[in-house]
Amino acid sequence: MSEVIVITSGKGGVGKTTTAANIGIGLARLNKKVVLVDTDIGLRNLDVVIGLENRIVYNLVDVIEGNCRLKQALIRDKRYEELYLLPSAQTRDKTCISPEQMKKLCGDLEEEFDYILLDCPAGIEQGFKNAIAGARKAIVVTTPEVSAIRDADRIIGLLEANDMRDNISLIINRVRVDMVKRGEMMSVEDVVDILAVDLLGVIPDDEQVVISTNQGEPLAGDSSQAGQAFLNISRRLTGEDVPFLELKTKRRGLSRFFHR
Amino acid sequence: MGWFELRKKKSSTIAKDRLKLLLVSERLDCSPTTMIMLKNDLIKTISKYMTVEEDQVTVSISYSPSILTAQIPFAESHPMNY
Numbered sequence: 363m364s365e366v367i368v369i370t371s372g373k374g375g376v377g378k379t380t381t382a383a384n385i386g387i388g389l390a391r392l393n394k395k396v397v398l399v400d401t402d403i404g405l406r407n408l409d410v411v412i413g414l415e416n417r418i419v420y421n422l423v424d425v426i427e428g429n430c431r432l433k434q435a436l437i438r439d440k441r442y443e444e445l446y447l448l449p450s451a452q453t454r455d456k457t458c459i460s461p462e463q464m465k466k467l468c469g470d471l472e473e474e475f476d477y478i479l480l481d482c483p484a485g486i487e488q489g490f491k492n493a494i495a496g497a498r499k500a501i502v503v504t505t506p507e508v509s510a511i512r513d514a515d516r517i518i519g520l521l522e523a524n525d526m527r528d529n530i531s532l533i534i535n536r537v538r539v540d541m542v543k544r545g546e547m548m549s550v551e552d553v554v555d556i557l558a559v560d561l562l563g564v565i566p567d568d569e570q571v572v573i574s575t576n577q578g579e580p581l582a583g584d585s586s587q588a589g590q591a592f593l594n595i596s597r598r599l600t601g602e603d604v605p606f607l608e609l610k611t612k613r614r615g616l617s618r619f620f621h622r
Numbered sequence: 623m624g625w626f627e628l629r630k631k632k633s634s635t636i637a638k639d640r641l642k643l644l645l646v647s648e649r650l651d652c653s654p655t656t657m658i659m660l661k662n663d664l665i666k667t668i669s670k671y672m673t674v675e676e677d678q679v680t681v682s683i684s685y686s687p688s689i690l691t692a693q694i695p696f697a698e699s700h701p702m703n704y
Contacts (some may be wrong), residue, residue, distance in 0.1 A: 519649065548638055554639050
């Protein structure tokens with residue numbers, strides 16, 4: 363049984379694409395067959411985050427319009443045998459596809475893959491509606507900031523209105539433990555309390571994320587704190603019961619953490 | 623609230639308080655001003671029949687289950703308090 367999961371946030375710049383890429387790679391490392399779908403038509407991004415930008419021939423819109431077969435547009439990642447990317451179109455806009463077409467595409471992908479991860483564009487307009495149309499689960503990404511949480515709340519409301527009430531989980535990104543300790547950043551508990559949805563994972567603010575994005579090599583599963591946190595999220599998605607990492611403040615470049 | 627009091631409150635607490643107020647009004651599609659008007663109307667209506675402690679009236683909303691709760695204490699002079 364395959365899973366169609368949309369990764370969304372409302373607000374832009376909170377780390378949707380990075381999260382999608384890393385969860386995808388995490389799942390591929392766990393030997394799941396995964397396709398990452400970039401649904402942000404006009405603002406293609408996922409390809410550069412996973413370093414596949416030079417291999418794009420066809421895209422999502424080509425598939426939907428019948429300019430190519432689905433298999434021709436899927437790019438296989440050479441580093442992870444089980445990971446594929448369906449890139450977005452760069453020269454078109456969100457109105458060129460409909461929610462019904464996305465639903466059909468997701469249905470076709472379900473025949474081939476264990477996990478279909480849909481990277482959603484920012485906003486609540488057409489692009490968002492397209493992205494959630496074929497999804498049965500949603501992951502909402504937020505950061506511990508007032509604006510991001512407000513938008514996450516709005517998105518959760520819209521997802522609930524689209525029959526996903528029991529299938530919404532939360533990822534809190536860019537948590538700075540030092541600031542939480544000083545009382546200058548909302549804690550994980552605060553955010554979960556406000557949004558009242560299940561917590562799927564917490565990603566610490568880690569400069570390795572920027573470095574890995576520079577290189578086009580997502581870090582899920584490496585030794586960094588963020589890499590571990592992303593892999594744990596992928597494991598939780600497969601049904602494994604993984605305890606949350608206790609994030610530690612960095613001291614003189616030494617990152618220390620341990621399981622609770 | 624004075625400047626010193628603001629300084630004492632940690633910014634994470636301020637953020638949380640601001641968000642809670644904001645989200646209540648947004649989820650209800652009802653602004654904080656509307657909430658205050660609702661509260662005042664409730665006080666006005668109840669006061670027609672009994673004396674209440676106006677300063678201590680609270681109106682709050684919870685989500686699951688979604689309930690509007692109003693706490694309207696009687697005034698000390700009210701016969702209930704004798």
